[in-house]
Amino acid sequence: MGWVHRRRDHGGVIFIDLRDREGLLQVVCDPDRAATFAVAEKLRNEFVVRVTGTVRPRPEGSANPGLASGEVEVLAHEVEILNAALTPPFQLDDENISETVRLENRVIDLRRPAMQRNLMLRHRASMAARRYLDANGFIDIETPVLYKSTPEGAREFLVPSRINHGLFYALPQSPQLFKQMLMMAGFDRYYQIVKCFRDEDLRADRQPEFTQIDIETSFLDEDGVREVMEPLVRAIFRDAIGVELADPFPIMTFAQAMRDYGSDKPDLRVPLKLTELTDLMKGVEFKVFRAAADLPNGRVAALRVPGGGTLTRKEIDDYTAFAKIYGAGGLAYIKVNDAAKPNEEGLQSPIVKFLSAEVLAAIVERTGAATGDLVFFSADREKVVNDALGALRAKVGHERGLAEPGWKPLWVVDFPMFEYDEEKRTWAARHHPFTAPKDGHEDLFETDPGHALAKAYDVVLNGWELGGGSVRIHRQEVQQKVFRALSMSPEDQRKKFGFLLDALAYGAPPHAGIAFGFDRMVAMMAGVEQIRDVIAFPKTQRGQDLLIDTPAPVTEQQLRDLHIRIRATDSAKHV
């Protein structure tokens, strides 16, 4: 049984490409079976049929090697139409359909072989995760979807309570505190493949509801988490797409990642590294470099592009424009015409004349620049240099054919506890406020919070963050110290997180966890750009489902039942 993917009439015979989720099969309807042939003549694309017949090898020379079933065909004895179909709004193999049309006609769109493969891959990936986690003692425990508003995080979806006038549930951004409390309740190892919610302005690759593989374990420290979670990622990639990831994943500190790659999620397929030049530039005459090197949070760094000497003026300008997206004022560069002459003779650049022979020699030596290379420079606040050169590194690497193929996973560890929020003029948690500091680092909270490191870790793959987590705080007094460092008053702590502080007081075990972004992981494995292509019924960037047409108006009675009314504006709609 299946769908008529295509019907061809050829030499008085009708050929049907019969489609189901596994692929296509050729069905042959001979005119000498008159009744069957008559039915076959009525078939149109997307009719649903039941075919009874004999499988036989295709005639000599007519095999289709591009098809899994290409060696055989079915000679139809009977064909029954289970359901007719109107002409679909687009052909399934037309690749030039706008996403709006695809989403409006999602039922048809999901029939496309690529979408069938993506969602079947997604299923294999989640089953692989479940099998591994089950075999390793993790228990699937469901946590509430009707949660509580915690306004400090991302913007939340609210759900008015009918029974409790004027009160609201919120949809959870993650089951973070529930999974920690499950550890405190003694469940030892928890997991859940769970929907989470974020009411943010949607970037191309975000959805208001998204899925996490959410995990927590008791009694393990950072090493222990890596030992249990690395094989999980390997199992998923193995079962879903037959790829064997490196064993073990390399481990890199946050500081090292920023220094060498300008990013906390470096794409290691690109072998290029940044070269540190800040110390070298502190004394130079060239003001742009010296000023940045002298800033307390300044940095001067270089990116060597092997063979970059062939870059045209236009290409260099384009890369410079790209770097500016990240706030860089511009990019200096040097073309290395002859590495043996690290001076105005061998180096071609407007800036060579501002730099001494010693500095130029040191640049060539440190970057390892060879004849025919080009070296880009960025000098600015550390953040700007890292963002600009980090992004440029990946872009240049892929565009210049310098990237290795395949999959390059790694752990990034030792993240900072806090980052400074310039706008609010307070310290904010970099991961979340329940993350444990490195041993002894809670002593830095009051004196030097910027240097306090956390027992936090990310799994990075090919420049994407696959997942992240941390060892959690399991002592009440440490949790209170963190809240204090985040400028939360004791009253506020109590009001927002009293239940957590209480739970910490009644025998909380050491515990740690991680969460993987499942949509992104599947999209990577499926080789698609956007997570909408691995979600059956996604929302648009305006949060709409174009198939069922939601969000939608509701009745006045429904609003009354929930004790709310809509604020008037010109654009307010309700029925």
Next chain:
Amino acid sequence: MGWVHRRRDHGGVIFIDLRDREGLLQVVCDPDRAATFAVAEKLRNEFVVRVTGTVRPRPEGSANPGLASGEVEVLAHEVEILNAALTPPFQLDDENISETVRLENRVIDLRRPAMQRNLMLRHRASMAARRYLDANGFIDIETPVLYKSTPEGAREFLVPSRINHGLFYALPQSPQLFKQMLMMAGFDRYYQIVKCFRDEDLRADRQPEFTQIDIETSFLDEDGVREVMEPLVRAIFRDAIGVELADPFPIMTFAQAMRDYGSDKPDLRVPLKLTELTDLMKGVEFKVFRAAADLPNGRVAALRVPGGGTLTRKEIDDYTAFAKIYGAGGLAYIKVNDAAKPNEEGLQSPIVKFLSAEVLAAIVERTGAATGDLVFFSADREKVVNDALGALRAKVGHERGLAEPGWKPLWVVDFPMFEYDEEKRTWAARHHPFTAPKDGHEDLFETDPGHALAKAYDVVLNGWELGGGSVRIHRQEVQQKVFRALSMSPEDQRKKFGFLLDALAYGAPPHAGIAFGFDRMVAMMAGVEQIRDVIAFPKTQRGQDLLIDTPAPVTEQQLRDLHIRIRATDSAKHV
């Protein structure tokens, strides 16, 4: 590592019952290891500890057969306190804690061995379901939580949209239409263990968010669904609690279930059946019976209670009061003092004198009443008789020791398509409006909708509905006929279900599905009365989570962002 469940000091030695999710283990701390002993002396209940030591057999005669680890103990070499604990609000083995206190202190409550067992059982059950479904070609596909309001069903939770002023999402009562559209999209077999939502006034055994095993398959009819779904239920019971359910489950029509058991979910552990007497009573003098028998929708039926002759006046009165809950005016009864004399001599009852010898003899014969039995009678509208005698049958059966132990599954099939809504004076869908009629029964929609049967089926176990489903409509014109029978105008059909009608037009395969109430299924397997005991963080009957204290007030800014305001009343609260 684990929790100090109990500490006992006995003969200068400290005994610790160390607890984790698997159970208890006895740890012995000898005073001759002074440092270890000193630590052990500090231990209190619910401290979290790491113990290093030697496993050894317990001394002769001190084994504890009540404990899985009762043959051994651990001689502690080292004891490390990983975290201290305040004295918990209640002892874990205290069974007399109010549910409010339990839910307020859910983290402690979940440590109780029974709760640990329940949630681990739940995990085993869901893994068993997933393994079976995966092995049988079902694909786990996630459907949206941010859905669309469809006001004809149960009351829904609404979620205001921030981006789309005045419009709302609704949380889904089930993924019904999404799973049907997945079949139309060609995925062939779908499943999801999925949260569903219902904003109803909560009865003791309802939760605002609950979990379904949700399944849909293409190309199968009723037999096919039973063939695939029965082994699923058996696999779950086998893997979760080691019980082997009957193979195959018996099959009973809805009509037969109502006739013999007065219920569409009969508890077959009780072997008693109702006896039909309506025809017999049409001519009798006794007005109560005759009037009911003559009603167009009336019924007179009997329930024989074997050995019921020993029931006291008080017991009979209590059963009569119970029957009145279901709307019965009362229960007539006859005590059978001598079955060989089916008259005023052998039968003891106020009603014997109103019934002829023939009728009395027929009653004794039809019910199979024997000396020492008692026969209850109910005469009223069919619904009242069925409800009253159906409930009485189960109650009497269990209370009088007539029930068999174990598990009695069955299929109930051939449900009516429609039921009449007296209040709205329209026909309503008994299952849902997407259910296919039995072949040919769509011809009854206009002439005799009350007798149109559906390809609907329930799985019933021990008097509970475990799950239910139906073959779905896959032809647009049949779907339109059903909508019409439900008094939906074409405009209304288009507005509410246009996307479904469209999808039916573009090649919809025959399909069918089922959904199992997972919370109830787990509660039954765990042997607990209420589903709150198999949910980690349940809500109270007022929809509150007493641990995290939600629903809760939100800020004015949050409401503004969502374009809503709270309607004023005296009790309105917001911050």
